[in-house]
Amino acid sequence: MKIERIVAIPYEIPYVRPLKFASGEVTTADHVLLRIHTDTGIVGVADIPPRPYTYGETQASIVSVINGIFAPALIGMDPFNRQSVQQTLRRTVHNNTAKGAVDIALWDVIGHATGASVWSLLGGYAPSMRVSHMLGFKEPELLLEEAQRFGSEYGVTTFKLKVGRRPIALDIEACHVLREGLGEDVQIYLDANRGWTANEAIEVLRRTEGLGLAFLEEPCDAKEAMGRRRLVERSTIPIFGDESVPTAGDASRELLSGGCDGICIKTARTGFTESQEVLGLSTGLGVDVYMGNQIDTQIGTIATVVFGAAHEATSRRAGELSNFLDMADDLLAEPLVIRDGRIEVPEGPGVGAAIDEEKLAHYRVDGA
Template identity: 30%
Template sequence: MKLAGANFYRYSLPCAHPLELRGATIDRRTGIVVAIHGDGAAVGYGEIAPLPQFSVETLDEALASARRCIQFLERRAGASPATRAALRDREPFPPSVRFGIECALWNLAAQSNAKSPADLLAESPATRVPVNALITTSGAAAADAAESAAHNGYTAIKLKVGRVAIESDLESVRGIRRAIGEGVEIRLDANRSWSFDDALEFARRVADCEIAYIEEPIDEPHRLDEFAARSPIPIAVDETLQDAGWARLHEWRQAEFLDPFAHVPADADPLLRAILAARAWVVKPTLVGMPLTYLAHLLTKQRRIDADLVISSSFESGLGLVALANLAACAGDGALPAGLDTAAWFGGDVLDAPLPIVSGAIDLAGANAIAARFSPDGLEEVAND
């Protein structure tokens, strides 16, 4: 595929609700939109938005890396014009850069083939992508929010825990279960807030509330496999995947350690053991850097792991959310609720309309139609150095 250059545009979105990220308060979300030009008038857009306090790379570092990435792709396309432009699995670009560049190339290829992005990676993608309702309050407010979400068709609730006293979190979980009854999934996310013993006590005391999993329950990730063996509630990994990084995950994949029923050495990396002990992987491509094709293969079961895969947002703009929705749709009609209920945190967007969430699910065709109208005209173009 011939590439005809790229442009970069900076965005800055006000937060409708301040983002509390590892002790820092963020009132604006900033990022870069990359526009990759193909043959003719085709343009593919992607979003590069390192998340403060979580991403290793800064926005300026990501921009510089993205420029180098485009140069590599242009040279490669010039040498092999018949080959589809793509990043190779082991190329060491920062996670946010890989996500943004791959999304732009994915979008460009979809246009060239007159398909939606999801149709390009999966034979029978879902037309509706369920999402979990994100709740960050506690007590009666959390129960009210969960009841409203269930009434509006959401089939999964994600509650942030570990920010208040354990007794308060216990009451929040019980109040939510009473409010929504059976049939709606409850997911908990502790963001490594608890000690091993406190997390285990919490898990035992809410075991009767039918919890799907607790995400990153303890502040000692190297003990997650031990915790999983003792907890009555399954665990999910998020930050642990980020700590491992794509380079190590790729090595473990090549060694077949991530495959179901794999034989793992007794002296294996504690992070590998933690990942293998998880019921679910909560994957935020902006932060973990997994190639989109690998994730699509997991979602379509062309490759298998012994865990559920939950695609999740790192508070991207609507442009990034549409890309993530297309990725999650690759799982087909059995797609698990994705962690994409984040648009309400912003007081504006780069898209001209909010994503259509109806009965707790994103209408993919509607979302793609909105993304297709995107224009960078209102954004600040970043000049070449």
């Protein structure tokens, strides 16, 4: 079997409402659908979410690097030779989500070629994954209403609170309101998206002590190396790396330098192969992990579920799997369902992301 053709299809789907966080705001899912065609007729699929304000990738740059660099280098290679593919991709620095999608699409090809689900090939640990829901920048009472609605409608009991782009007093108030309104059995954690200094993060943790917050994600920029180390040493809850750990090498640096003591894994930026490297590094060091979200569509969410549910360590915590509910539509032929706070692993071979061709034709960017 050989890779015959690689196609990058840009498309745009509007959000029901803007998604806001400390590092930016998005109103449209301007993603890229990746398809890897083989000479046997098997096609692997993956979704690519640009994050220009975080990683510098745009829809146009993703299409360009795939068409101009990755496709010419990969055509003719055996999809099963994943390490050779990885070595080829690593000749080009950065472009993490484009690389991650190539890897996921190749795993999809391998699954279909062998008749096995990628979930089982990766480890096949659990049949489903618990869902964490992201709470954005709203007044504390509105955040509580949203959390309560997701609890009653979807059975979600874990919530990420976005913080860091407003006065810290408002973030602290939101923490108190959510804990009081949701009770002790609901898990709450924070994500500042590099929106604080280390000292501001220390102050927030001091004023929320006793609320039972699970952990704090990416409080300040990785360049604040001494500040991050001081924060980790003083914090009574784990400090997780996200934007600071986009590769296995970055994760190693942050963990060994004391910049964080937990790792967020996102299949959209490390695919399945490098995500396993990050996972192995973390478990070897006794470090907790959880599955994050790259503002994923349902296609990307399926990839997260498949990887997260396949491994014991990533199944311990709820994964961020609900962002697709903020999108007006999706390309997936069989929509995902959140039931009793969980998403089931899709049945059948491959990753399990079948595309609705009519929707793709409708949302693809003109001329693509």
